[in-house]
Amino acid sequence: MNDLSFSARRLSPAAKAALGVFARYATILGLLAMIASFSLLSPDAFPTVNNFVNVLNQTSLAMIIAGGLTLAVIVGELDLSIGYAASLHGVLVTGLIVQTKLPVPIAIVVVVLLGALIGVVNGLIVTKLRVNSVIATLGVGTIVVGLTFAYSAGVPIAAGVPDEFLDLALARWLFGIPNPIIVMALVLGGLWALVEHTSLGQEIQAVGGNPAASRLAGIDVDRIKIIGFVISGMCAALTGILLASRLGSGTTSAADSYLLTAFAAVFLGSATLRDGEFHVIGTFVGALIIAFGFNGLNIFGAPTFSQYVFQGAILIVAVGLSSLGRMLAET
């Protein structure tokens, strides 16, 4: 019933139905059109198995963190701490391995648990102190940046990183598929099953749909929101760890830019197949669009500035499509 929706209401039913179909499939059509045109423009470099595997490998880290963010936005909150947290996790995991000499698996478990803890803190601030999640996670994220500098003094931890840790992101343990793709497939597959097919997932979707009604249906809304933040935090940890492994160093601010990519993927995803509803498969498609876009820009040697323009533009297009979908769903 807001003024925004009047523009859609003026359309004829047929036009609205067509627009609805377009809004749902626009992202997938866009992805296919992008792949098709890049293939035509650069038939030698672009449409090769190697390039596709490479794109997927590159974007797996973004997909994992975006998958986690999807859970936070489904429960109706925003998590702005994930990029900074992923940077901390990368620095911390290398530090724990190189300086504290923890075995690699234990270092990873510790860092993932820290990711969960950051999620709990975010969740408690939002649910118990009733702080808006944008402010809460921005505050926590900024504190996390401070912790990162406190731990590493801003100096990258690169020397003496064992191969065992580097293999995590660089090796191909299964059927010659790069490890990050495997991890990404497991994480997104798990999140998809969690959201779409478990009872917890039903509660998560309900809380996002209508928190007041969920509460009166007997759902512990605060608990569900905290779970959303915890999953977001744990996925940020996985991305931070894989990035450190790929770079071979723990570098402050290395993962900060994943925040923007993750948001663009999540919002593009909400306009995919469903009317402005966040969901895991949508996020996957959204991340693919961004990845192929960047890949195309790279192949054609586009200057650096254009990549920023592309990322900013795609975020705006994503949110626009998402709200168009919601608008059409309401009428």
Place this chain on the structure above:
Amino acid sequence: MHAPSKDMRTAAPSPLLAASALRKSFGGAQALKEASLSILPGEIHGLVGANGAGKSTFIRILAGLVQPDAGEIQLEGKPFAAASAHQASEAGLSFIHQELAFVPDMTVIENIMLGLPKRTRFGFVDWAATAREALPIARRVGVTAPLDAKVKSLSTAENWLISIGRALVRKSRLIVMDEPTAALSVAESERLFAIIRSLSAEGVAVLYVSHRLDEVLELCRRATVFRDGRSVAELTGSALDKPALVEAIVGREIVKTGEAGRAAKLGPVVLSVRGLSREPKVKDVSFDLHEGEVLGLGGLVGAGRSETARLIFGADRPDGGAMTLADQSFRPRNCSDAVKAGLGFVPEDRRAEGLILTKSIAFNVGLTNLHSLVFSPWLPLVSRTRRNALSQATIRDLAIKAPDVDIPVGKLSGGNQQKVLIGRWLRSKPRVLILDEPTRGVDVGARSEIHRLLRELAQGGMAVLVISSEPEELPDLCDRVLVMAEGHIVGDLSGADLTRGAIVAASYGAREERAQA
């Protein structure tokens, strides 16, 4: 039953608005099949019909919110098709909906003058001039609150008056009111009727849409009845009486509930409430609720009944008092505790607090039954097959009108939404089911179905607590009725004492006593 599509017998004054043979379908569902209606200038015209009969769709077409597939609307003899809400408003049509659309943080004056404030030479809002225009209108419709009060602090009744004020500012020729008295007390309704009559006398036509047939009979000289997307009757003068309306609405016999379940003997006490308080709305409330009992909670709007229900359900925390559930101390910290302990709750505002409107029937019904839909506690995957079977059973048992279980509940009519909301508790079988205004805005047929359902649940051993602001609803439905006034329980009526008159007397009596004290 003939379709009165071109009913031109009344040759007298030409209609202000005449809609003929409107059709509209959404997806596969045909919401309007052949709906016609004409309104004379300055007339109070009733529009009645069961939920899902097409009233809402008809109103939305007039308001320019949806476009008809076929049919014609004439406004003062000229073809009229509102392509947007703005155009409908420009043409002099105003709409006041069940769920009022307000900006809660804005003041009375801002809401009345929304969109048309006076401006100074510099383009700033001229609040003095705006107030000069708004004040007489506010007083005329009976808004007594100061103009700078925020609307969220006002009662539903005052919000209705403000909506009418907003329509007057826009010099409306036709005001469509959808269930105006649903949230109003008797006294507030009377004031509203007086205002409607004076509007009519000044030449403003009112389309009065309501399930409360007595009100329609009291206010209107003509009424149109919709059934299943068609206008099936236009009743005027002596032909306009209650039996005729009911027959046209239902098109079948209404099953009388009431006496059937009354013989059931009460079981042991399930829920015992002692001295429950939460200032300022709930004061020292004590009662026992028995197994197999339908207990009514009557009284005026604002008497503290919903607040009491929220305390019992753990939605709010009490300041004092104690409760026991099946002889165990019962102190819910939140609604989730209450549900686990065996309570179910159907809230008053089904759209805002009950349903997840964008989700399917299956999703909404499944939400309170998740533990029975998963394969096992160790593998909490929700079985789609079981969820669909549960939802289909609910649709069948409650005669919910829906093409399939995957349709978003937001697309159902009010009565069907209410049935979904009640239906979600049927399978999980709570020991105590609390319903806040379960038949508000629900048509005659659905209402009697809901009543029968509640009696059946009670016969099955459930304890049912029903809040209703309609005194005539409770005697028929309940074994016993508690009447609340200003936070206290002031009456406990059962047996021969349980009458509509006794409930009304108790709700008002206490109020006067307290005023004197």
